[in-house]
Amino acid sequence: MNELILKLPLIFFIISFSIFLVNYFKDSRSLVVGFELLVSLIFLGFYLTLLVFKYENIPYVVNIAIFLAIIFIILIFILMISLLIVLFTSGIKLIKREGLRLSHMLSLGLGVSYILYIIIWPIFFDLTKDSIFNSIYYALNSIIFYITFLMTMFVLTLFINLIPKKKNYNYIITLGAGLIKDEPTPLLKARIDKAIKKYNKNKNSKIIMSGGQGADEIVSEALAMKNYAIKKGVAEKDIILEDKSTNTDENIKYSYEIINDIENKNVNILVVTSYYHVLRALIIAKKQGVKCDGSGSMTKFYYALNAIIREFIGYLYIKRKTHIKFILFICFLTLFPMILQIIQK
Template sequence: MWFAFALAAVFLLFFGFGVRRDRRRFGNAVHLGLAVTFLGIGLIAGIDDAPPGVAETVMLVVLLGLGLGPVVLAGLLTANGVKMVRKEGRSPANLLSLLAGLGMFGVMILAVAAAATGSWALNILVVTTLFLLGYVSFLFVCFVGYAFLYGRMRVRRDADYVVVLGSGLIGGRRVPPLLASRLDRGREVYEKLAAHERRDGVAPVLITSGGQGPDEELPESHAMADYLVERGFPAEAVVREDRSRTTEENMLFSRELMERERPGASCVIVTNNFHAFRASLMARRAGMDGQVVGSPTAAYFWPSATIREFVAVFLQYKVVNLGICLTLILLGVLAWASR
């Protein structure tokens, strides 16, 4: 028990040092997840010392959570997936929560079949799958938990720029609601920065970042700037970055603009809240001195969007993650072959 608490303290220290060094690191999420995991193990290991009735209640809650939790989660993901398809269409990204829910039900059915038949091969397949899901699920919970914390960090007051990331246009020229929420949030951040007294007396600048897609009549950044100016935002405070086609290019080309005008400039980057943490990882790789903040998103959009963001981060560290997954699969194959 004490060993688990010691490990929890060590990983909590790693987490604290990591956040102090740079908040935009996925390692922070993993260290926090490990700290919480070992803390939980320590608490469960010491449950025998709890007052009468407490241990039984805790174990009952844990068993119910392990038994019913996956079923409830799979049902919620499947229902959300159906709603997502109805509202947003059948693109691969919109199918993620539905596929995740159906996949969970598939694993449950496979586990029942393995238990009913007593098949060695099926049991090995189920155990290997559960280990894989356990590893991926741990990283997913780390990602979601730290993304939640990152999104609630106080917005810096000393930034030189506000960078709003594009997300596509409706009909080739109109700003959609998703992008409008980013622009409204960007304006809010800009006004707070402008109201904050700066030592150099230089006003902040807002950059709209987005190039022209093949089905768009004008660059996204121009439509974004027009949206702001039409609603009373000062035109002289807007700079258009109109070359980027991806989030990575949003970061790189916006950084070029900032470095050209104000070398060493800092910024606040605005995107939707489900995208904020991954965007912060990209900003760090691009060498931007920038904090990322999120704008509101419809609740039904969250599950598929969050899964998509996690998959992108998971593949960003594909050498480690796929290496561990392949190792687990290999162990399962060796266990099956050893019979």
């Protein structure tokens, strides 16, 4: 085998993985980072495949490669089936425990859509075959693949941003998540506990408790969070209250304003929230020009899966202009042959 052909995928892997690492440490708050990691892994897989062909004469090399490929395919199949099962089981469990709401039906709805796409959707191809509507079918199919790809990149980028970075953080912004009377909810307690762990690891750091007072709350979330943290051993002097915000945008905005009022030099900021919410919070911060990293607290899996889908929908809304343009471009490419047919007739 030509050595250049063998080395090219390795060179592309090194280049793409280097770009990924640079962007990861520079600013990982973009789905582009997830895409860069995926591309580098594809090049690595291609390189390993070529290695097998190069050393195919060595005993058992091909057999081992075939065995590993079969295992990989089986794992992909198991993953797809497992995902379907988990979507249904977690969706049903969430509705049973948290109540029937539209926002609680996302994982169940995705599971149903998954089945409909596999079983029902191919029927439409047969119905539209050899007709002008076939282009519409391909356009819709391309949009479905695009949204699926985006969601895959969203989840991959989310987990990339959960990898801790070795920094000394000056401010730890903790995002609110509701109260029960004047006590933080279990979800919010998990966030505060995570913030306290980060606080203990970062000398001279300050925790900003961010959350206003809702219409049904007797105190602000920030104050309840502060009281809980003090009980956990955090010094009161190291806690700063931000009690005006009502959503994530305001959490970041008002907390950053407080930091700027205290000092105008460059500081390292860490945003602590539930792990499924980390990426969207960081994207919002990036949109506001706030440089920060994220850290996520754990929560119940049946709740988190539905929440990740909700977060992805939130991401699509934030980036709606970009993705609408891309979807329109996809529609143009797939519908163009149909338009030409109509014009020619």
